[in-house]
Amino acid sequence: MNRPFLAIYFVAEVLTIIVLSNSFGFGRTLLLFFGASILGMFLAVLEFRHCVLALRRRPKDLNILGNIGLTAVGGFLLALPGILTTIFGLLLIFAPTRALIRMLLAQQLSDKIARFGVRSAVRADVYRRQAANNSFNPRAAAEIIPEEEIARWAENLAPEDFENPDEQNRKND
Template identity: 30%
Template sequence: MKKIIPLLIITPILDLYILIKASQAMGFWTTVALIILTAIAGYYLAKSEGKLVISKINRELSQGNMPGDDLLTGLCILIGGFFLLLPGIVTDIIGITMILPGTREMFKQYAKRKLEDRIRKGYTNIIIRW
């Protein structure tokens, strides 16, 4: 939580600064159009990637397997889609990297390391209910 709070403060400030500079360079309406287009493109990208992951999760579950990796993939797509809906260039870059399969892996590996760390230190209880 100590790392998230500064990010929640710095990211909008950085986004606002970049948007002002982009608006000065390209014009206000061009910048607004760019923001809207990235949100629309991000929505469709997240939707198509999300459908693929949901079908993989359903396939794994029907075979009796736990879809752990696919659940992390789905979480990355969900968070990435949220970032793409926020106006700003920094948030768009973060969102796109979380949705695209090639760059999404680094987020998944980071999440896996953090989860393993918390389990090893005893901070996380895993409860499986049937």
């Protein structure tokens, strides 16, 4: 996680606590925070259990896997200190808002995958053209070895030709 995000998160949480404390009082704000966190964790456990049971009935339903992941993230956010994280965690635990968030995330992921596919196809085409033109390094001239030279080299081939040069020096010493 990058530092600017943490700084913004910290400032937003402090400002939220100050605004709520001024509106409801510090004691009520703490009671609201802890009550929402405890209630949210309880609801997260229930919802997580509900999702796992649904997954056992329909093991190939990808929406249920998404629900499990988002519920787990919601539970994690509820465990973090802060009123904003508690609110975001509760939004991920309640089924209607979780379904909306899952659809938005799925659309974003689908768009990213499509863009990645297009970029990959373009890069593969560039690579294919370079391979076809033998132009990976335009400064290096391609050396073509005649077939007869390769045949002469293969006729005189010995297993010692493939040994490590250090080992050959040791044998000669």
